[in-house]
Amino acid sequence: MPHRRARQFVLLVPDGAADVFRSSGLSPLGLAHTPAADLVARLGVSGLMQTFYPDLPRESMVAQLGMLGWCPRRHYPHGRASCELLALAGTYLGDRDLAFRANLVRMRGRVLESYSAGCVESPAARPLIARLARELAGDFPDFELFHNSDFRNTLVIRNAGIEPGQLVCPEPHEHQGSEFQLRELVTGKTAAAARLALRINAYLVRAARLLAAEAANALFPWSASRAFRLPSFAEHRGFDGRAAIVGFMDFLAGIASAGGIDFVRVGNGRPSTDFQAKGAATVRLLSAGYDFVLCHVNAPDEASHMGDLRLKVRCLAAFDREVVRPVVEWFQQRPERLGGVMIAPDHYTNHEAAGGRALAHSLHPVPFTLWNGRDRDEVTAFSEDAARAGDLAATPVSHLELLTLLGVGTEATAAQRRARP
Numbered sequence: 001m002p003h004r005r006a007r008q009f010v011l012l013v014p015d016g017a018a019d020v021f022r023s024s025g026l027s028p029l030g031l032a033h034t035p036a037a038d039l040v041a042r043l044g045v046s047g048l049m050q051t052f053y054p055d056l057p058r059e060s061m062v063a064q065l066g067m068l069g070w071c072p073r074r075h076y077p078h079g080r081a082s083c084e085l086l087a088l089a090g091t092y093l094g095d096r097d098l099a100f101r102a103n104l105v106r107m108r109g110r111v112l113e114s115y116s117a118g119c120v121e122s123p124a125a126r127p128l129i130a131r132l133a134r135e136l137a138g139d140f141p142d143f144e145l146f147h148n149s150d151f152r153n154t155l156v157i158r159n160a161g162i163e164p165g166q167l168v169c170p171e172p173h174e175h176q177g178s179e180f181q182l183r184e185l186v187t188g189k190t191a192a193a194a195r196l197a198l199r200i201n202a203y204l205v206r207a208a209r210l211l212a213a214e215a216a217n218a219l220f221p222w223s224a225s226r227a228f229r230l231p232s233f234a235e236h237r238g239f240d241g242r243a244a245i246v247g248f249m250d251f252l253a254g255i256a257s258a259g260g261i262d263f264v265r266v267g268n269g270r271p272s273t274d275f276q277a278k279g280a281a282t283v284r285l286l287s288a289g290y291d292f293v294l295c296h297v298n299a300p301d302e303a304s305h306m307g308d309l310r311l312k313v314r315c316l317a318a319f320d321r322e323v324v325r326p327v328v329e330w331f332q333q334r335p336e337r338l339g340g341v342m343i344a345p346d347h348y349t350n351h352e353a354a355g356g357r358a359l360a361h362s363l364h365p366v367p368f369t370l371w372n373g374r375d376r377d378e379v380t381a382f383s384e385d386a387a388r389a390g391d392l393a394a395t396p397v398s399h400l401e402l403l404t405l406l407g408v409g410t411e412a413t414a415a416q417r418r419a420r421p
Contacts (some may be wrong), residue, residue: 007339016301033318044371047392079223087253117216190268239409241291275322365396
């Protein structure tokens with residue numbers, strides 16, 4: 001008997017694609033030209049998915065941990081920094097260590113003028129971080145500073161012995177335009193945390209002196225987190241196939257590292273990312289025999305936070321043309337390999353929202369569409385409003401069920417779920 005090739009599964013995640021904004025009744029997804037995603041909707045089944053929790057941060061790591069099957073209530077490490085640290089080779093966080101996201105920012109006097117130092121990019125940022133790490137190591141031997149990408153860095157404090165929730169660290173993207181004194185920036189809720197906060201603030205004051213002549217003239221730590229650990233994806237899902245993530249963001253690289261998933265870094269985290277390279281990498285992995293591939297594109301989310309509707313619409317069209325279309329065409333040419341193709345944003349983003357980035361991430365259940373060659377409903381387009389008419393929309397599914405719906409590591413199907421009482 002000829003060998004039957006295993007079916008393959010793809011999850012395509014346009015970060016922050018869903019939107020509460022409407023122009024002439026249409027969301028950015030509705031305005032964008034997305035024929036490939038619309039075809040997936042026509043060929044498959046659509047619905048709504050809950051990815052956020054009222055009592056957890058409304059951020060992509062929470063959403064995508066669950067989308068990959070790990071419960072955020074159990075595995076989210078209080079913040080994203082320790083996960084992002086895993087994206088860097090040769091780094092490790094002990095159980096008593098703390099990690100902080102550490103933005104390079106621009107201060108104008110006491111005013112936080114830019115939470116990203118004007119979106120400083122890595123070629124300019126990397127030597128600044130190297131200088132701080134070198135110059136401050138003598139007086140702060142337990143502080144280690146690592147460059148991640150662009151304005152994003154990680155500050156590690158060894159043997160801190162403090163729970164991350166005992167420190168209060170303002171989030172820079174939520175406080176652009178606010179006044180701060182670096183010597184009082186971080187505060188502690190307990191006596192031990194207050195002592196650590198004093199040392200952190202002293203470090204920040206010294207860093208600002210060293211950066212005084214730079215456009216990126218201060219360091220802003222936030223999102224303290226403990227060591228990030230995950231059970232392996234294969235063991236957790238009962239999935240013995242090859243799995244990979246195509247993306248750029250460090251938190252996804254960290255999830256991949258902790259969960260034993262291959263990570264292929266492509267593009268960048270901005271609207272200028274290489275959409276075509278992301279789609280090509282996804283198809284290349286399928287051709288190489290990978291059984292599950294997640295492709296993440298951060299561009300729509302960044303366009304939302306920039307408040308640029310036209311840019312967001314262009315990003316969604318590019319995602320459809322350069323990522324969704326080649327994946328769909330690959331399976332159309334190999335129908336026997338189709339296990340499932342799912343398109344699912346990780347969260348809603350209102351690009352007009354006031355009050356900062358986190359408040360622009362709403363609790364709305366996101367639209368998704370799934371093409372598996374079996375399940376089908378009457379939905380003919382992919383958008384927030386169209387998905388509400390899908391067979392899987394009446395009761396939004398949890399993101400913890402996403403891989404079950406897709407068929408990764410289980411025999412359950414969308415049809416079986418619909419048959420439940």
